[in-house]
Amino acid sequence: METVKNAANYVAESVQGTGATASKEANKNVAKDSDASLGTRAQAAKDAVGDKVDEKKHDTKADVHKEAAKH
Template identity: 65%
Template structure:
């Protein structure tokens, strides 16, 4: 039963990781857009950094849950 829970958590963390990656990439594009205002670009850069942190946390958590599910 615990293995099933770890597998579900792995899937959830993996989906969150991919979502963070997509959001990060979108924010990076806005930050690079010379047609956007400076404020918009700065906010997008800040958001991209935040998404990068979330991406790394979700990746680490997914890896832990993956290993737990194997045991």
């Protein structure tokens, strides 16, 4: 039963990591957009950094669950 739980947690963390990656990329594009206001660009850059942290957090948790599901 624990293996199933770890597998489900792995999938959930992987999905969340993918969402953070997509958000990070979107924010990076806004931050680079010269047509956007300076404030919008600055906020997007800040959000991209936060998304990068979330991405790494979810990827790390997914790896932990993946390894736990193997045992």
